[in-house]
Amino acid sequence: MPQDVDYSQKLRPQIHFSPPKNWLNDPNGLVYYKGEYHLFYQHNPTASIWGNIHWGHAVSEDLLNWKHLDIALKPDEYGLMFSGSAVVDHNDTSGFFDGEDGLVAIYTSALPQKHKDYYLQQQCIAYSKDQGRTWIKYEDNPVIENKRWKDFRDPKVFWHKETESWVMVVTNGKKVNFYRSDDLKNWEFTSDFACNAFQFEGVWECPDLIKLPVENKAEEQEWLLQTGFQDNSLAGGSGSQYFVGEFDGYQFKNLNPDQKTFWVDYGQDFYAVQSWANLPQSQNREVWIAWMNNLAYSDTLPTNDWRGVLSIPREITLAEYNNEYYLKQKPISELEKLREHDHSVKEHDIQNVFDYKINYDPFEVKFTAEIGPRDKMDINLIRGNNLRISLLVDKQNKEIVLRRSFNIDSKIGKVFNDTHSAQLFEVREKIDIQFIIDRSTLEIFINDGEIVFSDLIFPDDIDKTILSIESNSENGKLHDIEINKLHSIWE
Helix, strand or coil, X not given: CCCCCCCCCCCXXXXXXXXXXXXXXXXXXXXXXCCEEEEEEEEECCCCCCCCCEEEEEEECCCCCEEEEEEEECCECCEEEEEEEEEECCCCCCCCCCCCCCEEEEEEEEEECCCXXXXXXXXEEEEECCCCCCCEECCCCCCECXXXXXXXXXXXEEEECCCCEEEEEEEECCCEEEEEECCCCCCEXXXXXXXXXXXXXXXXXXXXXXXXXXXXXXCCEEEEEEEEECCCCCCCCCEEEEEEEEECCCCEEECCCCCCXXXXXXXCCCEEEEECECCCHHHXXXXXXXXXXXXCCHHHXXXXXXXXXXXXXXXXXXXXXXXXXXXXXXXXXXXXXXXXEEEEEEEEECCCCEEEEEXXXXXXXXXXXXXXXXXXXXXXXXXXXXXXXXXXXXXXXXEEEEEEECCXXXXXXXXXXXXXXXXXXXXXXXXXXXXXXXXXXXXXXXXXXXXXXXXXXXXXXXXXXXXXXXXXXXXXXXXXXXXXXXXXXXX
16 A cells, blocks of 8 residues: 555645545454554545445554555455454464464445345454454355344454453444354354434444443443444434443443433544454553544535545543443543644633634644633634634533534535534533644544534635634633644654
8 A cells, every 4th residue: 555645635634544545434443463553444445435345454553643554355245344343362262373363353244235225234254364464254254144134234342351252242223232252253142232212313333332440430340332323413413322331241231321312422523433452451541433424424525535534542431420421532642742832821811812823733722711600601713714613611501512614515415513512511610621623623522521522624724723712701710721733643
């Protein structure tokens, strides 16, 4: 795979992963192995729209700087290469590696059905003996046949040490199925899970199941089950929900209220989330990443010969408030490598508007706001001649409202919403806010990632941005303001 790809295009993100050319959607097969983070992704190598799906491939030593590799998985007699995951088979349970270890990918094969509007979806595996550079498909695929279900896809597999078995979670319509295996080849159905309090349009997709620590709870860990759904999310179009509960290797029990939806992200462009497998224990963290796009308009975005971008990788934990468990997300610590300090202010009286001109891209804004319990604060970013980003912090109504306004192609249509909102879990005296802005992406983290907004943006000029922060607070202050330039990962 040639590395001399032009990443200087106006809308091409500089600190986010995007394909060398053509189409990208879901991240797949995320696994750490022998010093490398592997990133596979849904890829059309012949066009910048969805179709002809392969697995693209890249590797990194730091989750930031990526090396493009050759396509890993190509369509075969069983169909296209839909989404899936990858694991390190440490003990050669599969028998593929002559007693050594190696990588196994688990994916959905999707075969178009004649005169029907769906693909036959079955679960298959492939393995690699050379650190993921080449792949051999298992001769007895599929490992889970499907003769009944229309939507049966996106297997996430991991080793469950308590039962000493492999576990697969895979979506099946508007639920997930759980399977177990001793060897990654032979799978036994164990249970399913659904939550029918909210009937979203479209099926569930791209599940993940991962055990996370609960902050400020010594030794407590709970399981987070994440699924995407295709339409009618809080922000509009596709979105991602999560459940927190107990998992014994066979079935999942939700500990949060069934009648309440818990959102992974409150923006419109964070979908098909997947976590990295096999992270070193020394890192003491879990990390995931998502496709920054929305099924409602993904084929129509104005990026020409390439289309599709992934989020900043995020470190994830859980927190408990009022007997409910919430997800927390923050950018990976490696982001520090990209920062170049530009401007800082230790304290600013917020009754005076804070203004600053930013003449570079991408960049980061961080600060802590201290305003009264009935006060409001407006953070505004005016970018180029057509883009305005406004974040309203309304403490009286315990609400955060994000507005993004710019001229957008009519082909994208009304589903491309410009206003998103989220409720604060609890009202604190101080609120931490972090903006990360790339050429066509916006990610906002509030209170260490209790609330996150992820959205695409399309400014007509990336070289000039005006930041202003104002409030009706009489005694409010801004603390520890930082504005940082972020260096491109592609230069």
